[in-house]
Amino acid sequence: MTIATVGTLFPAIPLAIVALNFRYTSLAGLMRNISSQIEMPEVNQSRQNILNQELIVMRKRMVMVKYSLFLAGMSFILNLCALFSSYYGHQEIAPNFMGLTIICLLYTSDAADDSLRVDLGGRRIIKKLLIAAGRLV
Numbered sequence: 430m431t432i433a434t435v436g437t438l439f440p441a442i443p444l445a446i447v448a449l450n451f452r453y454t455s456l457a458g459l460m461r462n463i464s465s466q467i468e469m470p471e472v473n474q475s476r477q478n479i480l481n482q483e484l485i486v487m488r489k490r491m492v493m494v495k496y497s498l499f500l501a502g503m504s505f506i507l508n509l510c511a512l513f514s515s516y517y518g519h520q521e522i523a524p525n526f527m528g529l530t531i532i533c534l535l536y537t538s539d540a541a542d543d544s545l546r547v548d549l550g551g552r553r554i555i556k557k558l559l560i561a562a563g564r565l566v
Contacts, residue, residue, distance in 0.1 A: 435508065435511045435512050439512065442504055442508060442534070445534070446502065453491070453494045456494065463484055497536075500533045500536050501533070504529075511524075511526035
């Protein structure tokens with residue numbers, strides 16, 4: 430395994446970390462917005478239930494993004510280990526580090542795109558609220 434092969438993932442991993450961090454920040458902002466809507470006195474019970482359900486889903490999504498960020502960091506460290514082992518001539522362990530790097534990255538992409546499918550734009554929340562209000566069939 431050459432150092433060029435190992436180095437191909439090196440610039441991509443920090444970009445994945447930045448993208449996951451943006452996703453985390455967007456989710457946190459949306460959760461704060463929904464929490465402030467729930468605390469308003471004029472919110473009826475059905476709307477409050479819908480918003481509470483969305484918060485539960487978003488909390489699950491937030492945990493998945495946290496795991497993704499952790500594993501992206503681990504993949505970066507493992508990729509560094511693969512680079513150093515390739516550079517210093519330890520060709521027998523470099524593929525193992527590279528394999529672990531790829532496994533961590535695969536889980537990172539799966540966890541970030543989990544089946545919960547939270548829409549950060551809020552369209553799903555708005556649609557549920559309109560259905561509950563009887564304005565959308």
